[in-house]
Amino acid sequence: MTDQRTYLEVKRTVDDRALNRRVLERFVEGLDARSSPVRIVEIGAGIGTMIARLAAWDCLPDEVAYRAVDRDAESVRYARERVPEWLEDAGYAVERLEDDRGGTTLLARSGGQRLEVTLEVADGFEIEDRADAVIASAVLDIVDLERAVPAIEALLEPDGLLYAPITFDGGTTFAPPDPADDRIERRYHHHMDAVRSAGGSRVGRELLWRLPDAGWSVLEAGGSDWVVRPRAEGARAGTETETEMEYPDGERSFLEGLLETIDGALAELETDERESGIGDLEPAERRRWLERRRNELESGELVFVAHNLDVLARPPE
Ligand SMILES: C[S@@+](CC[C@H](N)C(=O)[O-])C[C@H]1O[C@@H](n2cnc3c(N)ncnc32)[C@H](O)[C@@H]1O
Structure with a gap:
């Protein structure tokens, strides 16, 4: 049995290969254009692999306040253990500051860079904050968009950025071929669309019309297939x-x-x-x-x- 933490940890390299570099570059340019400290809220941060990746790939501006939230307490506990190591692997010196309420803030420094990371258990669509950027990676396809999009809008500064990578978009394929593949795929997607309480199998493309319909501008979009x-x-x-x-x-x-x-x-x-x-x-x-x-x-x-x-x-x- 693969638990959720192990799954998210091994997913990191699959995502590393998949992430669309053009969309990521545009996001990084957008972050660089903001004034310091750049405030990032990540919703559904899981075990914190996106923080580690952005640090390791040198995608973060010089001064960043990064608030990572996930509603799954086990994932956040795991993130509190692993993110400091990953930031150290990325060349940061990390100080861990505990608050009285059991919250964790990591203060990570590398050369002229200062990255403050808080890791907390919360429903990301209920929190109050003001952010320059919201990240939702592999999340918008499992939540109710009717609730998520306005909540993200309320978090963002008017000229802020939503970065939603790895949003599932209706393709689950295996090789070598098997006669049951098409029926398996159709049923699996049907389960996402009709049985799961929220989300869907084509949310990637749905964002491309739902966001403009709600007055958003889609700045960049591209494929990020897992292989x-x-x-x-x-x-x-x-x-x-x-x-x-x-x-x-x-x-x-x-x-x-x-x-x-x-x-x-x-x-x-x-x-x-x-x-x-x-x-x-x-x-x-x-x-x-x-x-x-x-x-x-x-x-x-x-x-x-x-x-x-x-x-x-x-x-x-
Ligand atoms: C597929 S995982 C992706 C985790 C991480 N972003 C990654 O790519 O490795 C989806 C995550 O979203 C979290 N999640 C779902 N709905 C949420 C909500 N309303 N608020 C906060 N986290 C949520 C889940 O607990 C889970 O950790």
């Missing part, structure tokens, strides 16, 4: 040496977590009357598909691609 595939270990060109296929950086457990999620969603659909109209899939066929995918994962043959979009937008004036 997870095994690589040859110890392969040497031109030799007959047998090579082991292995997933990089623990990404095997990312795929294990994902197969579990898909199977859980499909099993739920089988007991749910809302499944009508999305084609037949017998429980035995679902189990066969899952077993095949798990075996391919074990033997290093499974390839996975998911379609996401990164969006950078400015709230209405």
Whole structure:
């Protein structure tokens, strides 16, 4: 069983490869143009990998106040342990300041850079603040947009920025091909759209019309597909040496977590009357598909691609 923390940790390298560099560059330019300290609020920050990434990739302006919130207390506890190490790996000296209410502030310095990070448990759409930028990474596809968009607008300065990378946009594909793939994908997306309490399978493209409809300007958008595939270990060109296929950086457990999620969603659909109209899939066929995918994962043959979009937008004036 892959827990949420492990899943988010191994997701980091998958996201690193996927993030759309054009959208990220425009976001970084936007941050650089703000006056110091630049106030960033991250909603649904999980275990804090975005903070670590922006620091490691030198994407942050000289002076930043970064408020990271997640409603999952376990993820925030994990972030409080791991973010200091990750910032140190990125070359920062980190001081940990605890407040009386059990909150944690990290004061991280590197050369002329000062980064203050607070990590807290909260519903990101209920907090009050004023921010130059709001980040919601892999979040807007699992929440109610009707509630999220106005809440983000209320947090942002009028010329602030919403950066919403890794927003799922309706593509879940595996290779090698299997006859049940299309039905599995259709059902998995149907579960997101009709059974899960919020979110949807095409939120990436939905942002591209919903935000302008609500008076926002979409400044930049682009694909950020996840591609997870095994690589040859110890392969040497031109030799007959047998090579082991292995997933990089623990990404095997990312795929294990994902197969579990898909199977859980499909099993739920089988007991749910809302499944009508999305084609037949017998429980035995679902189990066969899952077993095949798990075996391919074990033997290093499974390839996975998911379609996401990164969006950078400015709230209405
Ligand atoms: C798929 S995870 C992404 C985590 C992180 N952004 C990342 O990319 O690794 C979605 C996160 O959003 C959080 N979340 C969902 N709704 C939230 C809300 N209303 N307020 C705060 N966090 C929320 C979940 O607890 C979860 O940690």
